Amino acid sequence: MEAGKVSKKIDEWIKDKVALAEAKGVVFGLSGGLDSATIALLCKNAFSDNTLALIMPCGSRKEDTEEAVSFAKKFDINYRLIELDESYNKLVGEFKKTQLKESLDHNRKRLALANIKPRLRMTTLYYFANLFDYLVVGTSNKSEWMIGYFTKYGDGGADIVPLGNLLKTEVRELAVYLGVSQEIIDKPPSAGLWEEQTDEEEIGITYNELDACLSGQKSIEKVDLMIKRSEHKRALPDMPDFK
Template structure:
């Protein structure tokens, strides 16, 4: 799998380069994947949750190229006033693609959840738990639409998020197909430009949108251009923590942070363990693995 360069203003000393033909090959491979999976499932199309961000926009564009616009159903699922910009960009993308996009305001559902469920299980409010509840309400809505229309839920999680567990289990991580799950965030940006995603969407700071002013860079501690380089060396090339740090000229502590995130999120990427599937695994970056398992 090829990887691409982040924009020079983001972090010029890190990144990978790719050619226009490689981006085109990736686009064709992913549209073929969507088409084949929908056909194999006997589905009428896909539903995509449109946030106004780059990942959901690229996913919708790929689905439209694969299936035609009438088979792609967009859902815009805001939960508060601060989502206005996301709603605008989501509908901008839907209009440019020519797909239908239905807006469902989830604030009443989230408020009812907090009034009815939250006080019964916890005496204190938890921002992360509330954000995860919102992500799961979005998944419920997407699957309701899919069930009533014979569609597949087309996930928008990219490879960077998948490897780090930077998604909500049974929330935005819930999907029938994940076309971007082997594309790093920097690759998604290259695809976005190739697919004609609006510049305003491509250039906005990435955010999961689970609470006010949340940004990916603040939570993850580095821009995607660097994180993608680390994960490529650490996971794809299996250089280990010290080898990755030496190769990229960054600290061992920085690499270890993302190695630890990858290990701790293993449960998000796998089926829930049962006696039959709780088997021995072959793990990467073993020096951290041994310490992590002892803690």
């Protein structure tokens, strides 16, 4: 992959999509991780004056928030810091009032609660998108997208997904070209859904193994199953073809 050419193509693609929508700029979530840092610089290149990064901690590590703020300042990216902990806690408190009596699986309950966070962030992104007539830019890459490793109507809720045809390993190459620090590139990928959560541990394989499968270099049954099960997450809501 020639990172320079890819960067230029994505910059032009972002501009074209914004122009097609007759919008004025772009807004995205900045977490301090590899993908969002890469998106931040691509958006900044495409729209130097009309790019907005939202840093939205919600049960997040203090270090991640600080790194996101530091990154935005370093590259002179317009940003807003919006704390979502209070909103999250209020919503969870309301849910607990339902007093469900069913015996719920711990992991399923933990995931249901964790998915509230990216959905709150999506709501926040679209508020600012509506406010400024911007498009919401998603930060998912092809590796995550293909196996459904994103929250439906959460971080999967976006107008455009510039990294959607780049594997995680390719995003790393692009990040190096754009000037993302090695510290961010080497940081263990995490959606920050709960304490000490990492992407690779949750997925069950490394990104290198996953990318090898998606590029046809090897086959792992688990990956094929994840692609099949998550098909609904990559499509518009299904509806019957009869009346």
